[in-house]
Structures are given as structure tokens and as C-alpha cells.
Amino acid sequence: MYRYDEFDHDYVRARVAEFRDQTQRRMDGALTEDEYKPLRLQNGLYLQLHAYMLRVAVPYGTLSSRQMRTLAMIAERWDEGYGHFTTRQNIQYNWTKLTDVGDILDALADVEMHAIQTSGNCIRNVTADHFAGAAADEIEDPRPTAELIRQWSTAHPEFAFLPRKFKVAVTGSPNDRAVTKAHDIGLRMLRDADGNPGYEVIVGGGLGRTPMIGKVIRDFLPKADLLPYLEAILRVYNLHGRRDNKYKARIKILVHETGIEDMRASVEAEFERQMREEGGPVVLADPKQVERIEAYFAPPAFADLPAKSDALDAAMASDPALAAWVATNTSEHRANGYSIVTVAIKGTGEAPGDATTAQMRALADLGERYSHDELRISHEQNVILPHVKRDDLPAVYAALQKAELASANAGLITDIIACPGLDYCALATARSIPVAQDLSERFAEPARAKAIGNFTIKISGCINACGHHHVGHVGILGLEKSGIENYQITLGGDHTETMAVGERAGPGMSAAEVGPAIERLVDAYLERRSNDDERFIDTYRRLGAEPFKDALYAA
Amino acid sequence: MAKAFKTSIVSANDLFVGDVVYMNSGGGWTRKLAEAAIAHTPDEGETLMGRAAPQQAKVVGPYLAEVALDDDGRPFPTHFREKFRTRGPSTRTDLGKQAINPERREPLAASGGI
Amino acid sequence: MPIVTDTGFVPDDSPALVALEDIAVGGEGIALDMPLDADPEVVAPHFNRIGLIVIPFPSFADGRGFSLAQRLRALGYRGTLRANGHVITDQYPFARFCGFDEVQIDDALATRQPEDLWLAAKDRPVPPFLKRKAQAWVA
Ligand code: HEM
Numbered sequence: 001m002y003r004y005d006e007f008d009h010d011y012v013r014a015r016v017a018e019f020r021d022q023t024q025r026r027m028d029g030a031l032t033e034d035e036y037k038p039l040r041l042q043n044g045l046y047l048q049l050h051a052y053m054l055r056v057a058v059p060y061g062t063l064s065s066r067q068m069r070t071l072a073m074i075a076e077r078w079d080e081g082y083g084h085f086t087t088r089q090n091i092q093y094n095w096t097k098l099t100d101v102g103d104i105l106d107a108l109a110d111v112e113m114h115a116i117q118t119s120g121n122c123i124r125n126v127t128a129d130h131f132a133g134a135a136a137d138e139i140e141d142p143r144p145t146a147e148l149i150r151q152w153s154t155a156h157p158e159f160a161f162l163p164r165k166f167k168v169a170v171t172g173s174p175n176d177r178a179v180t181k182a183h184d185i186g187l188r189m190l191r192d193a194d195g196n197p198g199y200e201v202i203v204g205g206g207l208g209r210t211p212m213i214g215k216v217i218r219d220f221l222p223k224a225d226l227l228p229y230l231e232a233i234l235r236v237y238n239l240h241g242r243r244d245n246k247y248k249a250r251i252k253i254l255v256h257e258t259g260i261e262d263m264r265a266s267v268e269a270e271f272e273r274q275m276r277e278e279g280g281p282v283v284l285a286d287p288k289q290v291e292r293i294e295a296y297f298a299p300p301a302f303a304d305l306p307a308k309s310d311a312l313d314a315a316m317a318s319d320p321a322l323a324a325w326v327a328t329n330t331s332e333h334r335a336n337g338y339s340i341v342t343v344a345i346k347g348t349g350e351a352p353g354d355a356t357t358a359q360m361r362a363l364a365d366l367g368e369r370y371s372h373d374e375l376r377i378s379h380e381q382n383v384i385l386p387h388v389k390r391d392d393l394p395a396v397y398a399a400l401q402k403a404e405l406a407s408a409n410a411g412l413i414t415d416i417i418a419c420p421g422l423d424y425c426a427l428a429t430a431r432s433i434p435v436a437q438d439l440s441e442r443f444a445e446p447a448r449a450k451a452i453g454n455f456t457i458k459i460s461g462c463i464n465a466c467g468h469h470h471v472g473h474v475g476i477l478g479l480e481k482s483g484i485e486n487y488q489i490t491l492g493g494d495h496t497e498t499m500a501v502g503e504r505a506g507p508g509m510s511a512a513e514v515g516p517a518i519e520r521l522v523d524a525y526l527e528r529r530s531n532d533d534e535r536f537i538d539t540y541r542r543l544g545a546e547p548f549k550d551a552l553y554a555a
Numbered sequence: 556m557a558k559a560f561k562t563s564i565v566s567a568n569d570l571f572v573g574d575v576v577y578m579n580s581g582g583g584w585t586r587k588l589a590e591a592a593i594a595h596t597p598d599e600g601e602t603l604m605g606r607a608a609p610q611q612a613k614v615v616g617p618y619l620a621e622v623a624l625d626d627d628g629r630p631f632p633t634h635f636r637e638k639f640r641t642r643g644p645s646t647r648t649d650l651g652k653q654a655i656n657p658e659r660r661e662p663l664a665a666s667g668g669i
Numbered sequence: 670m671p672i673v674t675d676t677g678f679v680p681d682d683s684p685a686l687v688a689l690e691d692i693a694v695g696g697e698g699i700a701l702d703m704p705l706d707a708d709p710e711v712v713a714p715h716f717n718r719i720g721l722i723v724i725p726f727p728s729f730a731d732g733r734g735f736s737l738a739q740r741l742r743a744l745g746y747r748g749t750l751r752a753n754g755h756v757i758t759d760q761y762p763f764a765r766f767c768g769f770d771e772v773q774i775d776d777a778l779a780t781r782q783p784e785d786l787w788l789a790a791k792d793r794p795v796p797p798f799l800k801r802k803a804q805a806w807v808a
């Protein structure tokens with residue numbers, strides 16, 4: 001894992017002091033709320049319905065057990081005993097007091113964490129594949145790239161007041177688990193014909209009120225050219241992105257309005273200009289620093305194990321619950337005898353992504369004992385133990401059961417993504433958590449959920465789409481209609497490398513109608529699928545929307 | 556066309572704690588909705604907002620929120636968003652105003668709840 | 670309308686600003702009023718006759734000026750570069766990193782954010798990337 005150098009340490013501490021000073025000036029009146037707001041947002045501090053919310057970055061989703069324990073400590077000491085893991089690999093505390101934020105940020109700095117640029121119109125916390133460094137299908141670990149981008153983008157003097165927020169995601173696998181096509185910039189690591197490492201650069205994706213799938217602006221960008229190229233994209237965006245309308249200010253609108261060809265021409269011209277500069281581009285990464293970063297992400301010393309674990313096989317034979325959990329919640333690891341464990345923060349009737357202090361500590365213990373001291377946060381709002389010996393899976397499962405974290409539902413219909421919605425969020429038009437809770441109870445029966453198979457439901461409490469509803473197999477968008485919460489359903493979305501934006505199924509419905517409608521939809525799918533392995537999304541693609549719309553509105 | 560004025564109170568968030576506060580009749584701030592100053596006319600609304608404007612050092616984002624009055628003349632919110640602000644998260648009834656001040660639930664019940 | 674520099678507030682004694690469309694007309698040492706949507710390449714041929722370029726900041730949240738300044742410097746402009754308008758003290762170091770020499774603010778802002786705050790702003794945290802870079806150059 002990356003360790004801060006003196007510059008990181010100094011900077012993060014200095015930022016805490018600066019934040020305290022900014023807050024003091026806000027209280028003294030030197031800063032107006034309008035001026036203070038972007039400054040606090042760039043330090044992760046929002047004002048929600050009932051309190052301040054602090055959004056802490058988990059850079060590219062990776063954290064150590066010690067860091068997880070600090071997250072738990074913060075929840076206990078300064079918040080209400082829980083935190084909310086988000087789709088952007090952050091954790092949010094919903095009950096922070098302005099007067100405590102400086103102390104919280106110092107506690108984070110103690111373990112090399114921060115809340116810098118988790119909000120505001122700047123380059124946000126960079127996200128990456130949560131299976132990075134562990135996945136069997138990986139070409140290259142995306143985290144050194146993500147860390148380099150974090151360093152380059154942190155307090156970038158030119159790009160702190162962009163037209164709008166700017167999100168970057170990196171994946172090192174052909175199977176895209178980082179939703180790269182729904183980001184302002186998505187980077188996919190690949191190799192050219194000669195085996196040289198580089199990136200496919202995707203630009204202009206995004207969700208929100210105008211969902212757009214990102215377009216390829218550069219097929220192959222040599223690895224060393226990354227920062228000048230990003231700088232070029234950002235400069236073009238900063239100068240030409242719309243500032244007259246906040247809803248049209250994202251780069252996706254600029255790409256859409258100028259067209260990808262013209263956009264490419266502008267970016268390439270800006271890139272060329274930098275490459276021609278005397279002494280080379282200002283932002284070219286120092287190779288020594290790149291080497292230093294890469295060394296931190298060298299794989300841990302995996303034991304030399306047989307692929308098959310007799311201990312696990314024996315345990316599974318006598319414990320069907322364990323076997324079910326292993327089947328859904330573990331993924332193929334690149335090292336023999338290891339698995340990647342997905343801990344679903346999706347207990348029946350619980351708020352998706354909410355973890356208590358005790359659960360965070362239990363996860364920290366497991367990470368330390370069984371996963372080379374590493375944990376990950378996924379955009380599905382789950383926690384990952386990336387490197388677990390298959391021999392240890394029974395023990396891990398037992399510990400998760402104790403912590404009430406053993407839901408065997410990763411990737412299943414109850415592995416729901418939901419944003420905070422109107423229970424917390426000041427922008428919400430309707431609640432999302434209660435809808436998720438209702439659905440998780442309806443499909444709680446493990447055999448039924450298992451029979452339904454891979455099925456993603458994603459819920460947002462307003463058009464901003466923080467819950468990714470556009471790219472859920474079933475998306476649920478909470479709106480307001482004549483003073484009542486009303487939910488619009490979209491069908492056929494996909495967040496993977498075959499990304500698709502869901503299609504609106506028809507008129508909205510009340511909260512009480514959503515659950516029964518989804519049950520009818522699922523029944524219609526089970527009846528129509530060609531075999532047990534055909535996922536909902538495949539059946540949907542084969543048959544089209546009609547039968548499913550009919551089922552939704554059959555009542 | 557301007558929207559017809561509805562009976563309103565001034566709601567905001569406390570600068571330091573971040574929780575919901577209401578302007579009282581003295582131009583100060585209270586955490587109890589029952590103590591909120593009520594504006595019956597646009598002029599009264601403007602007066603209250605005028606009092607809130609220079610109080611940046613105490614509150615954030617003051618705005619007029621529509622209310623109705625119960626039989627005892629106490630205000631209760633008409634829009635569901637405002638109801639949440641007077642209570643706290645519906646999914647965590649142990650948190651927010653509803654936890655500290657269960658008295659708040661009454662007028663909500665009077666409005667038919669959520 | 671004080672001008673903020675690294676040493677504090679100084680009065681404005683710059684010559685009258687020339688509009689971009691009149692740039693070819695003026696003589697030596699002119700002060701250019703640079704619109705935010707102008708192409709810096711158009712100005713580049715005139716750099717040797719320009720003593721001051723003023724870039725407007727209609728709002729502190731509008732960061733176009735930072736990129737424009739950066740572009741002008743990259744094209745070789747070595748005269749004085751001034752940000753004019755709504756810039757807050759917290760942005761002063763950003764402005765300096767992007768190539769501005771000074772910032773002009775109105776009297777109301779100067780009252781609310783007086784000279785000592787601007788002087789203190791000089792010492793705000795330096796972005797770690799730039800620090801690291803500086804070290805790499807020395808090494
Ligand atoms: C609670 C306070 C929150 C506020 C005020 C907020 C605000 C917003 C806004 C305004 C947008 C739309 C941006 C645009 O289209 O230009 C947005 C998008 C988004 N937010 Fe949030 N959000 C919040 C919480 C969250 C949470 C909890 C998550 C993760 C679970 C999240 C992740 C996202 C994502 C993934 C998008 C859409 C992707 C994109 O196009 O950027 N946000 N948010």
C-alpha cells in the first residue's frame with residue numbers, strides 16, 4: 001500500500017490547519033457563506049438536511065486495517081456510531097459538527113487519510129477497480145496510476161475552480177469493475193501491439209440528469225504521457241466548459257456539443273503544445289516518483305498453495321450456508337489457493353452501505369488476520385477482503401456471521417445500491433433507503449435470490465443519480481409528484497464494459513407500489529428466461545422491454 | 556406569475572452544529588418548531604428574511620418554509636421534505652430531532668404523517 | 670481598488686487598458702484588457718509591446734482565468750499578469766502558481782479581506798506535486 005512521503009504528510013497537515021483557519025474566517029465574517037462553501041466542499045464537508053456531512057476519501061478504494069479502525073473511531077467519537085460507504089469509494093459521516101471537523105481531519109491525517117477534494121468543482125477522489133492487484137483477469141494494477149493522479153490533482157492550482165466536478169476512474173482489467181464509461185475521464189490500461197503499457201482514454205461519460213456513455217478520445221496513450229494528456233483535457237474543459245448553466249457544465253455536455261472529433265483535435269493540440277514546451281511538459285511525472293509509487297503496490301508475498309483447498313471443500317460439504325456464501329461472495333484470485341472475498345454491507349432490511357463501528361472493527365480484524373492487512377471499498381457499497389487463503393474462508397465466514405456481515409448476496413438482487421436520499425440529502429426529491437430496505441426484505445429468502453441470479457437494482461433519491469440508477473438492470477429514481485414521493489423505473493441498464501443506460505418503463509408509481517411491481521417483474525423474468533444461467537439483463541436484451549413493462553404495470 | 560404566499564416560517568441550519576433551526580419572534584433562533592415566528596403575509600415573510608440575512612455568523616441558508624397551523628395555532632410543515640427536517644431520517648428514528656424531541660411527532664401526526 | 674502583491678497592497682497606477690480589438694494600434698508598454706474567451710495565440714505576436722495583461726474574474730468560482738494565465742505564460746509572455754475582480758485570499762497562491770503577479774480587488778472586498786489576510790495567504794500549503802517536482806529538478 002502507498003505510504004505518504006514528507007510532502008504528503010506536510011501537505012495534509014497544512015490543509016487541516018488551513019481548514020481551521022478558513023472556518024475561523026467564516027465565523028469572523030471575512031468569508032461569506034458563498035465563498036466558504038466551495039472551500040469546505042473541497043475539504044469534503046457538506047451541509048445536509050439535519051447536519052453537516054463529512055465525506056472522507058478512500059483513495060482508489062484501498063485501506064489498511066489501521067485506517068479502518070480510525071474510521072470506526074471517528075464514527076464512535078464524533079458521529080453516531082456508523083458510516084455510509086458510497087458508490088465513489090468514500091465513507092460519509094452524517095452527523096458531524098463544524099466545530100469537530102478540524103479534529104476529525106487531524107485524526108485522519110494520523111493514518112494518512114484525508115477528505116480533500118471529495119466534493120466541489122475540482123478533480124475528485126480517483127476511483128479504481130476494487131479488485132485491483134488481486135483479480136485473475138488483470139493486465140496491470142491500476143492503483144499506481146490512480147495514486148499518481150491523486151498526487152497530480154491534489155490542489156492543482158489551475159483546476160480547483162472548474163465549471164463542475166470532475167471524476168476519474170481507472171481499471172486494469174478488461175472486465176470493467178470501475179464503471180469507467182460513466183466518468184468524466186475513464187482510463188483502461190492495456191498494451192499496444194509491441195507490448196508497451198498504456199491507456200485507452202474515455203471522456204465525457206456521466207450520469208446525473210443527462211446520462212452519457214463516455215467516448216474514446218485516445219485509443220492508446222503511452223503510459224508516460226498520462227499527466228500531460230490529462231492536463232490537456234482539463235485545460236480545454238476549464239476554458240470551454242459551460243458556466244452559464246450548472247446542469248450543462250459537466251464535460252459530457254462539452255463533448256456532446258462540440259462533438260468528439262473536435263474535442264479530440266483541441267485536446268491533442270493542447271497536448272502537443274505541452275510536449276513542445278522548453279524542457280518538456282511541466283507535469284511530466286518524475287520517473288523516480290513513479291517507481292516509488294509502483295514499489296508500494298507490489299503484490300504481497302503470497303504463499304505457494306495448491307489451487308484446491310481440501311479444508312474448504314470439507315467445510316462446505318457439511319455447511320451449505322458456507323457453500324452458498326463462497327459461491328456468491330468470493331471471486332477468482334490471481335494466486336493459486338487464494339480468493340477475493342466480497343463482504344456485502346447489505347443485510348436484510350439494512351441501509352445499503354451503512355456499517356456500524358463494531359462492523360468496521362470486525363472488518364479491520366479480518367483484514368489484518370486474513371487479507372495481508374488490506375481492505376477495499378467497492379462502488380457497489382461493499383467491503384472487499386482482497387487476498388484471503390481459501391483454507392481460511394470458513395473462519396472468515398464464521399467471523400462475518402458474528403458481525404452480521406455474512407449476507408450471501410454479492411451480485412444478487414438484494415445487493416442493492418442506494419444513495420442517502422431524502423432521509424439525509426438536501427437535494428433529494430424522495431427517499432431511497434426505505435425502498436431498498438423493502439426490496440431487500442421481499443427477496444430475503446436465500447434460495448429465491450440465488451435462483452434469480454445476477455440482478456442489479458440501483459436507487460437514487462433525485463435526478464442527480466448518485467445511486468447509479470441509470471446503469472442498474474432495474475433503476476429506481478425517486479421524484480416528487482404533487483407533494484408525494486413518486487418512483488420512476490428504468491430497465492436494461494448495465495454498469496460493466498457493456499455499459500447501457502436504462503430505458504424508462506412508464507409512469508412513476510408510489511413507494512408502496514414499487515415492491516410488488518418489482519416482484520412481478522422478477523416473476524416475468526423467471527418465466528421467460530431460456531435457462532437458469534440466462535441473467536435478467538440477457539433475457540431483457542433478447543426479448544425487449546415489452547414483457548417486462550407489462551409485468552411492472554400489471555396491477 | 557408569482558406563487559401565492561402561504562403561511563411560512565424561516566428555517567435554516569445552525570452554522571456550528573448544522574442542525575435545523577427556526578427563527579423565533581425575537582429574531583433569534585430556536586430548535587423547536589412550536590416556537591417559530593409565523594409569517595402570514597408576504598410582508599411578514601420579507602421582514603423575517605430581512606432579520607435572517609445579517610445573521611450569517613449564526614446560521615446557513617435561511618429560507619421561507621411553508622407551514623399550516625394546527626388547532627392550537629402551532630405550525631407544522633406541509634411538504635414532506637420539511638417534515639423530514641423537523642424529524643430526522645425516517646430510517647433511523649433514534650437520531651435527529653425526533654430522538655431528542657418526540658413532542659415534534661404530534662403535529663406531524665395531525666397532518667396525516669408521512 | 671487596491672492591487673495585491675506579495676508585499677501587500679499597492680495603489681493602482683497602471684495605464685489605461687487597451688481592448689483586444691485595438692491591440693494592433695497602441696504603442697509600446699500597453700496594458701491589455703484580456704477577455705476570458707480570447708485565444709492567447711492571437712495576443713502572442715504582440716507580447717513584446719505589452720507591459721500588463723489584465724484577466725477578469727467575474728466570480729471567484731470561475732476558474733477560467735487560471736488556465737488562461739497558464740497558457741499566456743506557456744506561450745512566452747513575460748510581462749506583468751494581473752487578475753482583476755472577485756478573487757479571494759485562499760486563491761492567491763493558486764493565482765501565483767498559474768503565473769499571475771498580482772490581483773486587483775474592489776474596496777468592499779479589501780475591507781472584508783484586509784491586507785494581513787492576503788499576506789498570510791502567501792504561506793498557504795504548496796501543492797505536493799509541485800514541491801516534489803521542485804525537488805526532482807534540484808536533484
Ligand atoms: C448526500 C449528499 C450528496 C450530494 C449533495 C450529492 C450531489 C450530487 C450531484 C449534484 C450530482 C449530479 C452532478 C451532475 O450531474 O453534474 C451527483 C452525482 C453523483 N454522485 Fe452525489 N451527492 C451526494 C451523495 C452521494 C453519495 C452518497 C454517493 C455515493 C453513494 C454519490 C455519488 C455520486 C455519483 C456516482 C454521481 C453520478 C455520477 C456523475 O455523473 O458524476 N453522491 N451528486
Ligand code: SF4
Pocket residue numbers: 419420421422425426427428429460461462463464465466467
Ligand atoms: S441522487 Fe439526489 S438524493 Fe441521492 S444522494 Fe444524490 S443528490 Fe442526494
